[in-house]
Amino acid sequence: MTSNRRLFVCYLSVALLAAAPAYAAQCGGSFEAWLESFKREAAANGIGPRVLAALNGLAFDPNVIARDRRQGVFRQTFEEFSARMISADRMRVGARKLKQYAGTFERIEQRFAVPGAVITAIWGLETDFGVNQGNFATIRALASLAYDCRRTEKFQAELMDALRIVERGDLTPAEMRGAWAGEIGQTQFLPSSYLKFAIDFDGNGKRDLIHSAPDVLASTANYLQGYGWKRDQPWDPGTANFDVLREWNKSEVYSKTVAEFARRLEQE
Numbered sequence: 001m002t003s004n005r006r007l008f009v010c011y012l013s014v015a016l017l018a019a020a021p022a023y024a025a026q027c028g029g030s031f032e033a034w035l036e037s038f039k040r041e042a043a044a045n046g047i048g049p050r051v052l053a054a055l056n057g058l059a060f061d062p063n064v065i066a067r068d069r070r071q072g073v074f075r076q077t078f079e080e081f082s083a084r085m086i087s088a089d090r091m092r093v094g095a096r097k098l099k100q101y102a103g104t105f106e107r108i109e110q111r112f113a114v115p116g117a118v119i120t121a122i123w124g125l126e127t128d129f130g131v132n133q134g135n136f137a138t139i140r141a142l143a144s145l146a147y148d149c150r151r152t153e154k155f156q157a158e159l160m161d162a163l164r165i166v167e168r169g170d171l172t173p174a175e176m177r178g179a180w181a182g183e184i185g186q187t188q189f190l191p192s193s194y195l196k197f198a199i200d201f202d203g204n205g206k207r208d209l210i211h212s213a214p215d216v217l218a219s220t221a222n223y224l225q226g227y228g229w230k231r232d233q234p235w236d237p238g239t240a241n242f243d244v245l246r247e248w249n250k251s252e253v254y255s256k257t258v259a260e261f262a263r264r265l266e267q268e
Contacts, residue, residue, distance in 0.1 A: 025156060027149035031060040034147045038156065042163055051166045054139050054173035061144040064136065067180045068145065082257040086264065090124045094261070095268040097129055104201075104214050112221035113231035119220050121261035122187055122248065130186035133210065138162055138176035138184055142191070145181065158182050161191035170198070170207045178210075185209030186216040189223075197223040224248065235259050 025038040039055050076084075098105065098116055105116030120129075127133045142162055146155035162182065165171055171184075178184040184194060189209055198207035201218035209216050221229075227247040228240065235241035237256055245255040 025146075025152075027147055027152040031147050035143065038143070038146070038159070042160060045160060047160075047163045047167060051163050051173075054163070054166065055143070058140055058143055060147060061136075061140055064141045064144045064180050065148050068148070068150070076253065078253045078256050081253050082260055085125055085257050086261045090128070090261070091264060091268070093129055094120045094124045094265050097123070098265060098268070101213065101217065104217060108201075108218050108221045112218070112225040112229070114221040114224050114229050115262070115266070116217075117262040117265040118224070118235060118245075118258070119217050120265055121258045122220055123216070125254075125258060125261065126188045127186050130213070130216070133177070133186060133188075134179040134183070135177055136180045138178050138182055138191075139173055141178075141180055142182040155182070158191050161195050165191055165194055170194075171210065175210060186213070187220045189219070193223060197226055235262065 025034055025041055027034065035055060035058060039052055042052060042055075043049075097120055101116070105119070108119070109115055123129050139159070139162055142155055142159040146152055146159045148155075159182075162176065162184075165184075166173055166176070176184060179188060181190075183190055186209060189198065194207070194209060198209055198219045199215065199222055200207050201214040202208075202212050204212070206212075207215055207219070209219055224244050224247075227244045229244045230240055233239065233241050235245060236259060237252075242255065242259060245258050246252065248258070249255055
């Protein structure tokens with residue numbers, strides 16, 4: 001489920017392709033040659049030697065590519081998917097998390113307008129509230145996807161952003177472990193979204209979406225606000241806020257499940 005987030009495959013127009021950043025590293029050929037080319041480009045984009053060392057000795061991961069080829073979870077109906085994902089255990093833990101972080105959720109809603117139930121629903125569906133964040137080495141996974149010719153531009157950009165996260169000191173390469181497609185943290189941000197929306201909400205000077213629940217929850221709200229979340233408005237299908245949930249995940253089945261999970265949590 002998390003491995004499909006924000007990876008909805010679409011055909012970009014020629015205009016969008018022209019506007020996208022161009023990367024010199026060419027897919028195909030040997031992985032080692034591609035990686036050396038990417039390292040030179042990363043250095044030219046301001047990534048320092050200390051961070052570039054994370055690419056040294058990196059090996060291609062065929063398991064990541066195999067997973068990319070066999071995505072199919074959202075072929076299920078909403079009834080099938082939501083019945084499986086909104087389990088009694090998730091409801092119980094979600095209600096407990098709402099109480100445990102009540103003060104944090106109150107501050108978040110004041111600042112970002114997003115209710116705690118919506119954030120908690122996303123948190124639970126993505127990683128079971130941080131328990132199952134994934135164990136793929138993020139930089140290796142992104143490098144493998146970037147080398148593969150299917151979506152090389154997209155994942156070269158994500159790999160560059162992963163290195164920028166390390167460069168600014170939020171995470172070390174060793175800490176960056178997550179889903180096979182490069183999503184990081186308790187609500188599974190791609191590196192580009194991490195750079196844009198992650199915030200330090202616990203005041204320790206780092207934007208840590210792996211270990212810090214306050215950072216995770218506030219950053220998730222920041223993401224939704226960034227896509228136009230409306231304060232004190234419903235989030236049912238057909239509303240403006242539901243359209244924001246679709247920005248979180250392009251699958252209507254997934255977004256409807258978030259909305260339903262959040263509705264049930266509010267009624268607890």
